[in-house]
Amino acid sequence: MTRVYILLMGALATVIFALMVLVILPKSMLSGVQPPAELKPLTAQELRGRQVYIENGCIYCHTQQVRDTNFTQDVAKGMGNRPSVPADYVYDQPHLLGTMRTGPDLFNVGSRLPDKKWHLLHLYQPRSLVPWSIMPAFPFLFEHKDTPAPDDVVIETGQAEAGAIIATEDAKALVAYLLALKHDYAMPNIQKEAADE
Amino acid sequence: MAVNPRQAEHAITKEAQASSAIDHSRIGLSVAETAAIDRSSRGPVLLCFFLSIIWLLVGTVFGDISSFKFDRPDLLTSQPYFTFGRLRPAHLNVMVYGWASTAMFGVSLWLMPRLCRVQLKIPAVAMAGIVLWTIGVAVGVWLLLDGVSDGLEWLEFDHRSADPLMAAGAALVGASVWKTLLNRQVSHLYVSIWYVASSYPWFLIIFTAGNLPVYQGVESAAVNWFFAHNALGLWLTTINLGLIYYLMPKIIGRPVYSYWLSLIGFWGLALFYALNGMHHLIGGPIPSWMIATSITASIMMIIPVVAVGINQHMTIVGRFGAMRYSPALTLLVLAAMSYTAVSLQGILTALVSVNRITHFTHWTIAHSHLGLYMFVTLSLFGGIYYILPRLLGREWPSRNLIRAHILLVGFGMVLYVVALGIGGVLQGLHLLDANSSFEASVNATKPWLLMRSVSAIIITLGHVLFAVHIAWLWLLRDKTGPEQSPFFYVRPILVKSPTKVPGR
Amino acid sequence: MSDAHLKNSHQQPVQNEISELALHDKEMREIAEPYEAPTTGPKWFYLFMVISLAIGSFYLGRHMGKLDASIHIGFFEKNKPADTSAVTAAQSPASGASLFTSKCASCHQADGKGLPGAFPPLAESEFVLGNPERLISIVLKGLTGPLEVEGQSFNGTMPAWEDQMSDQELVAVINHIRNKLGNNQASEIQLQDVQKVREQTASRTQPWQADELEVAYP
Numbered sequence: 035m036t037r038v039y040i041l042l043m044g045a046l047a048t049v050i051f052a053l054m055v056l057v058i059l060p061k062s063m064l065s066g067v068q069p070p071a072e073l074k075p076l077t078a079q080e081l082r083g084r085q086v087y088i089e090n091g092c093i094y095c096h097t098q099q100v101r102d103t104n105f106t107q108d109v110a111k112g113m114g115n116r117p118s119v120p121a122d123y124v125y126d127q128p129h130l131l132g133t134m135r136t137g138p139d140l141f142n143v144g145s146r147l148p149d150k151k152w153h154l155l156h157l158y159q160p161r162s163l164v165p166w167s168i169m170p171a172f173p174f175l176f177e178h179k180d181t182p183a184p185d186d187v188v189i190e191t192g193q194a195e196a197g198a199i200i201a202t203e204d205a206k207a208l209v210a211y212l213l214a215l216k217h218d219y220a221m222p223n224i225q226k227e228a229a230d231e
Numbered sequence: 232m233a234v235n236p237r238q239a240e241h242a243i244t245k246e247a248q249a250s251s252a253i254d255h256s257r258i259g260l261s262v263a264e265t266a267a268i269d270r271s272s273r274g275p276v277l278l279c280f281f282l283s284i285i286w287l288l289v290g291t292v293f294g295d296i297s298s299f300k301f302d303r304p305d306l307l308t309s310q311p312y313f314t315f316g317r318l319r320p321a322h323l324n325v326m327v328y329g330w331a332s333t334a335m336f337g338v339s340l341w342l343m344p345r346l347c348r349v350q351l352k353i354p355a356v357a358m359a360g361i362v363l364w365t366i367g368v369a370v371g372v373w374l375l376l377d378g379v380s381d382g383l384e385w386l387e388f389d390h391r392s393a394d395p396l397m398a399a400g401a402a403l404v405g406a407s408v409w410k411t412l413l414n415r416q417v418s419h420l421y422v423s424i425w426y427v428a429s430s431y432p433w434f435l436i437i438f439t440a441g442n443l444p445v446y447q448g449v450e451s452a453a454v455n456w457f458f459a460h461n462a463l464g465l466w467l468t469t470i471n472l473g474l475i476y477y478l479m480p481k482i483i484g485r486p487v488y489s490y491w492l493s494l495i496g497f498w499g500l501a502l503f504y505a506l507n508g509m510h511h512l513i514g515g516p517i518p519s520w521m522i523a524t525s526i527t528a529s530i531m532m533i534i535p536v537v538a539v540g541i542n543q544h545m546t547i548v549g550r551f552g553a554m555r556y557s558p559a560l561t562l563l564v565l566a567a568m569s570y571t572a573v574s575l576q577g578i579l580t581a582l583v584s585v586n587r588i589t590h591f592t593h594w595t596i597a598h599s600h601l602g603l604y605m606f607v608t609l610s611l612f613g614g615i616y617y618i619l620p621r622l623l624g625r626e627w628p629s630r631n632l633i634r635a636h637i638l639l640v641g642f643g644m645v646l647y648v649v650a651l652g653i654g655g656v657l658q659g660l661h662l663l664d665a666n667s668s669f670e671a672s673v674n675a676t677k678p679w680l681l682m683r684s685v686s687a688i689i690i691t692l693g694h695v696l697f698a699v700h701i702a703w704l705w706l707l708r709d710k711t712g713p714e715q716s717p718f719f720y721v722r723p724i725l726v727k728s729p730t731k732v733p734g735r
Numbered sequence: 736m737s738d739a740h741l742k743n744s745h746q747q748p749v750q751n752e753i754s755e756l757a758l759h760d761k762e763m764r765e766i767a768e769p770y771e772a773p774t775t776g777p778k779w780f781y782l783f784m785v786i787s788l789a790i791g792s793f794y795l796g797r798h799m800g801k802l803d804a805s806i807h808i809g810f811f812e813k814n815k816p817a818d819t820s821a822v823t824a825a826q827s828p829a830s831g832a833s834l835f836t837s838k839c840a841s842c843h844q845a846d847g848k849g850l851p852g853a854f855p856p857l858a859e860s861e862f863v864l865g866n867p868e869r870l871i872s873i874v875l876k877g878l879t880g881p882l883e884v885e886g887q888s889f890n891g892t893m894p895a896w897e898d899q900m901s902d903q904e905l906v907a908v909i910n911h912i913r914n915k916l917g918n919n920q921a922s923e924i925q926l927q928d929v930q931k932v933r934e935q936t937a938s939r940t941q942p943w944q945a946d947e948l949e950v951a952y953p
Contacts, residue, residue: 035419035425035494036418036419037420038412038413041420041428042428042432044498044501046432046436048502048505049432049433049461049465049505050436051505052461052505052506053457055524056453056509056521056524057453057457060453060517060518061446063803063804064449064518067448088380088382089316089317089378090314090316090317090378091314091316091317091320092316093316093382094315094316094319094384095315095316097591099515101514102514105514105583105584105587106514107662107663107664107665108514110665111662111665111669112837112838115898117514117516117806118515119806120448120449120804122516123452124448126447126448127444127446127447128381128383128446128451128455129448129455131449131512131515131516132591133384133511133591135662135672136593136673136676138669146894146899147841147894149854149891149893150891150892151891152891161305163841163842163844164840164841166670167304167673168677170300170305170308170314170315171304171305171308172308172314173308174310174311190850218898345768346768421768421769421770422771476769479769480769481769484767485769486769486770487769488771488774488776490772490773490774491773491774491775491776492775492780495784517806518806519799519800519805519806520801520802520803523794523795523799523800524795527791527794527795530790531787531788531791534787534788537780538776538780542776545776666833668833668836670837
């Protein structure tokens with residue numbers, strides 16, 4: 035090659051082609067996807083919880099997707115009643131699909147583990163509930179108070195300590211978000227037709 | 232050597248120019264010209280290498296703590312900025328944007344003037360770009376540890392503050408690279424030029440596209456992996472291939488085996504690599520045709536990978552002995568082999584039958600370290616071993632330190648990749664077995680994660696030795712250097728007379 | 736001029752000599768810039784390239800499906816073997832112990848003793864050892880609100896498992912809870928028991944409250 039403009043045009047052409055195929059085309063294609071009626075937008079507290087989820091990098095160990103039943107066991111292992119589809123994610127920005135299952139999938143954690151106390155205690159010290167867990171503890175989402183106020187959420191650590199462990203607003207928001215992760219409704223319609231064909 | 236190579240070169244120049252565009256690039260450089268060219272890029276390149284070594288050490292600490300947290304989950308949990316979910320992205324971003332990218336700026340600013348036979352243009356602009364980039368990375372890491380994250384892997388840096396600074400920085404360095412190219416004194420563009428020059432527009436396009444906050448739902452995932460895969464394919468890979476294509480033939484004094492394979496390797500990579508990203512979402516909730524397209528493009532990567540593999544193997548074959556005399560060549564050959572290995576592993580992992588096991592497991596982490604460390608980082612180490620003595624005008628003071636560095640990081644990373652590769656497959660088999668509990672998949676990885684932490688300590692030691700050695704070289708007063716001996720001799724190896732022209 | 740000085744000055748190279756030496760030094764460091772030989776490379780590679788392109792086009796044509804937003808169809812009928820293995824794996828009944836580990840132990844703990852103040856114990860619990868139908872209905876529908884077990888009070892939420900486990904799996908896990916956990920010794924339940932309770936409670940969509948259970952399954 036002796037011409038710079040061939041190099042430049044060729045290089046731009048390949049990357050712009052890829053950009054069209056993988057970004058622009060899907061964007062227009064997916065813009066028409068409607069949210070299923072059962073999928074509710076997150077409340078302000080749940081959105082705050084989502085932000086806590088992002089800040090503390092939960093995505094590096096937890097996925098939020100149930101994969102194709104044809105070549106994975108995700109449904110058989112109880113991660114959900116069906117594979118997840120684009121309509122399940124219309125309110126997500128940014129996406130939190132994740133790439134690692136160092137910890138279990140959380141797409142349906144709200145229906146699998148509906149207990150608020152479980153989540154708070156688990157965040158405070160995962161190994162108090164799940165001895166083999168390698169999840170980090172998040173004590174910085176909790177406060178230690180000598181005398182909790184009446185509306186404080188006190189964590190039952192099971193250990194006799196002076197005072198009480200109180201959940202911060204961030205911890206409560208994160209748990210609210212986790213409990214909102216319920217996608218156990220039937221497969222949205224558009225998707226069903228495509229799968230039946 | 233009976234004939235002065237330079238005179239011979241000049242003698243054939245005109246003829247070669249007329250006969251073939253390819254031979255045209257063989258215009259010899261006089262020593263004074265080389266010195267002037269190197270002097271023109273000295274400032275920015277030294278700045279890049281200095282900053283990149285600091286980032287390398289910072290990123291190593293982040294990586295180490297992240298790794299130890301798998302073995303001791305209650306290590307350093309009291310403060311939010313030490314939590315795993317912040318340290319891990321900090322490690323990735325520091326390594327990719329702090330260490331590798333900054334060192335790659337240095338490599339491109341050193342390579343382009345040499346390849347274009349002209350002094351570096353607008354070095355002050357390049358310098359400003361490097362500073363902006365570094366500020367951007369520092370701001371990004373700081374905010375990340377403070378809990379400000381865009382939430383997308385490889386794109387965590389805040390898109391309001393850090394990313395614009397980085398984009399501006401890369402654009403300024405790219406401007407210097409392209410201005411140098413447009414002022415070139417050669418007509419034929421050597422293969423390294425293709426890779427290095429194209430990387431800048433590529434990076435700016437994908438980085439901008441990836442950071443636009445306009446994507447919703449699963450398209451956000453598609454854009455995320457479009458960027459993350461291309462940051463590897465059209466940025467980290469390309470500049471390092473350019474470096475290997477330049478230094479490997481230069482050190483052994485042989486031409487690159489085949490111009491045509493170079494062409495196929497470059498354009499194949501440009502076309503197919505850019506389409507690979509969706510193989511990170513196999514089985515996931517994005518349109519099937521996108522996944523199928525990316526898997527196909529991943530399989531097609533076999534063409535450029537084999538082309539580059541043949542080209543580099545045939546260039547070096549029979550001259551492997553020269554590695555004993557040149558740490559730069561040793562590292563570059565290891566890096567070139569790792570490029571082939573990691574690409575073949577990547578193709579394998581993209582196949583649905585393999586991906587159903589390895590997806591979501593530590594296999595992916597092993598794979599990315601094979602690419603980002605065994606290929607990218609070793610290649611950059613090689614480049615630094617070659618370039619720094621030339622810019623500073625003195626030899627590396629200790630062959631033992633070089634040897635220790637190469638052995639530590641080499642064996643450390645082999646241990647890393649093997650341990651996490653095995654751990655990942657075991658984990659994946661448990662995840663794929665409907666009758667196996669999640670507990671089993673976690674417990675299966677524990678010994679391998681511990682082994683990874685051991686390898687992390689070994690690699691860290693290697694990095695410390697490397698940094699100490701650079702500091703020593705920097706502060707060295709005696710410019711003559713000690714006796715030359717194997718594994719220290721960083722000069723080019725004259726394996727055949729450079730006056731001999733093929734086909735004559 | 737002393738001898739020593741003379742000797743010393745002889746050892747100092749002249750100014751020009753330094754630059755000559757330096758040039759020679761640099762000349763030794765750098766040999767001709769690299770270039771590409773105009774060879775085409777091995778012929779088999781070009782054959783290999785054509786074959787790869789053919790395989791790639793075939794693969795894309797076979798798995799791409801339609802150019803629309805539909806998902807999970809690209810590897811559908813083509814992967815029948817994987818599909819059937821998935822179904823058989825899902826149907827083969829898991830042991831009660833493994834089901835307990837994966838579904839129950841995260842709250843009630845591996846030893847079935849629960850956590851004081853947070854999650855009720857299953858070992859020696861009157862809810863487990865008592866009326867089997869009551870236990871089945873709790874597992875099927877879940878339980879929420881205030882609760883007293885072995886003299887401790889709890890206030891939490893247990894999920895419904897009716898959609899998560901088959902009847903066979905429910906039998907396996909409930910028998911495990913009633914007979915293997917702690918010192919528990921109670922009668923084995925049968926498949927019919929689960930089917931019966933499932934029918935009885937088919938219309939119920941809410942989890943049980945403790946006081947409702949007292950009425951429905953004393």
